[in-house]
Amino acid sequence: MLVVRPLATGGLAAHVDHEVALLREIGVGVHESAVQIPARPHPAKDLRTVRTLRREIVSLGPRAVHAHGLRAGALAALAARPGSAVGPRPVVTLHNRTLGSRSVRMIGTLLLRIIARRADTVLCVSPDLLEDARSAGARDARHAVIPAPGTGTRTGTGPRTDPDTSPVPADPLHPTAPDAPAGADATARRDTPGLDVLVLARLAEQKGLDTLLDAAAWLRDSTTPIRIRIAGDGPLREQLSTRIRAEELPVDLLGHRADVPALLAAADLVVSSARWEGQPVGLQEALRAGRAIVATDAGGTRWVTGEAAQLVPVGDPGSLAAAILRHADPQVRRRAEEASRDRADQLPTEADLMQQLLDVLALGASRR
Incomplete structure (x- = not known):
């Protein structure tokens, strides 16, 4: 699978690191894209990013592309399925609300519509993001599992x-x-x-x-x-x-x-x-x-x-x-x-995250 992440720190970066480590532990072939995706849009750079992602997809032939964040998600969804349903399975995890000026929010709405139209599954880290994804027309929008690292089983066991x-x-x-x-x-x-x-x-x-x-x-x-x-x-x-x-x-x-x-x-x-x-x-x-x-x-x-x-x-x-x-x-x-x-005792565990990833990324048969 191909992982696409923005230039971000904090919880988003920690979750992507967690996902990559867990999948590699069970033998899933994970490649992290070389693209650099900043927080602010730039039409020319974004177009080059989509082209770079398409080249990576053609070269690697991944079963799935998992992108994190709104901008990375929209660019990866455009690259994974350029106008058709053919290509790797695109999955996007939404980590943050779009806050700021009216123009910033309008761009956020446009990016979310691209994701909703092209991604197979949209994972959302909060109820408001889940509602937004469904309102935008996402075919399959779900609650994202975000456990703390090192929680392999339920604490109540x-x-x-x-x-x-x-x-x-x-x-x-x-x-x-x-x-x-x-x-x-x-x-x-x-x-x-x-x-x-x-x-x-x-x-x-x-x-x-x-x-x-x-x-x-x-x-x-x-x-x-x-x-x-x-x-x-x-x-x-x-x-x-x-x-x-x-x-x-x-x-x-x-x-x-x-x-x-x-x-x-x-x-x-x-x-x-x-x-x-x-x-x-x-x-x-x-x-x-x-x-x-x-x-x-x-x-x-x-x-x-x-x-x-x-x-x-x-x-x-x-x-x-x-x-x-x-x-x-x-x-x-x-x-x-x-x-x-x-x-x-009711919090999600790493096992829950792993199960969700294998499910939405359709990776069950790709371990090696």
């Missing part, structure tokens, strides 16, 4: 441990005393006033971090000590840092971190303030870690959290602050943590 009492790594946010048992500080802290809030997010507009800082300003003078820590990096780092310093907000920017499981173990509450999400892997990780969650009701977030998280409106800092403050109560957190562990 084995014994479940209680994160409140099981050992955890040394607390990366509040170091444990040298003679204290591992996890003692994190366990004790959940029974005392105060709240350590963890946010896993790229520092970009989509993540609604301006709303988070507005909420932090509401919480700054609370009688309950609250500290918000954001793990992630991105283009808004300097802007956010400047505002945090100027307003003396109870927020720390941790930068990129490779120890997310330890951060989750040390946190009391995980928060997402996103303006839009597909199926956020960070919230899946929080559910599997048994953490309480507050999140904006954005895109596919509800698909991930079910009833486990307290969801608040997008762009409403007052509601976000109130929901965070509510979780300063240890009993509220314990109920939320149990709900998270129950929901984790």
Whole structure:
């Protein structure tokens, strides 16, 4: 099969890497296209991209072409079936909504119509994208399976441990005393006033971090000590840092971190303030870690959290602050943590992703 991806980072890139690794593990021949597809349209470059993709298709003879994202999907669909139903099976996964000016949205609508007309299957990471694809006339539009990496089977297939009492790594946010048992500080802290809030997010507009800082300003003078820590990096780092310093907000920017499981173990509450999400892997990780969650009701977030998280409106800092403050109560957190562990048992796994890929790409007979 041929994989076509845009020039993107974050969740989209991670999901494509995940897909490629899983398929190669079972012996599917996967070739990644050499085309470079930027976020903005360019007629001459886009035409060259379609021609390059057609040459790759003729040369490789793939059974299927799987493109990720709106622009990559439309260009790949044009290349895979240039005006006919002959050619490899085109499948497109839609990862993001088209936001911006009226002209940008009009281009997005046109690209979606191309995909709906030419792709055999359109996979959508959120309910709103699924509705858009069906409205555009997609013959086969489905919910995309986006599991967190390393989830080969359901969490409920084995014994479940209680994160409140099981050992955890040394607390990366509040170091444990040298003679204290591992996890003692994190366990004790959940029974005392105060709240350590963890946010896993790229520092970009989509993540609604301006709303988070507005909420932090509401919480700054609370009688309950609250500290918000954001793990992630991105283009808004300097802007956010400047505002945090100027307003003396109870927020720390941790930068990129490779120890997310330890951060989750040390946190009391995980928060997402996103303006839009597909199926956020960070919230899946929080559910599997048994953490309480507050999140904006954005895109596919509800698909991930079910009833486990307290969801608040997008762009409403007052509601976000109130929901965070509510979780300063240890009993509220314990109920939320149990709900998270129950929901984790229902999350999709790598096996579910593999089955969907083999199905929609018709690769069952192509392993070698």
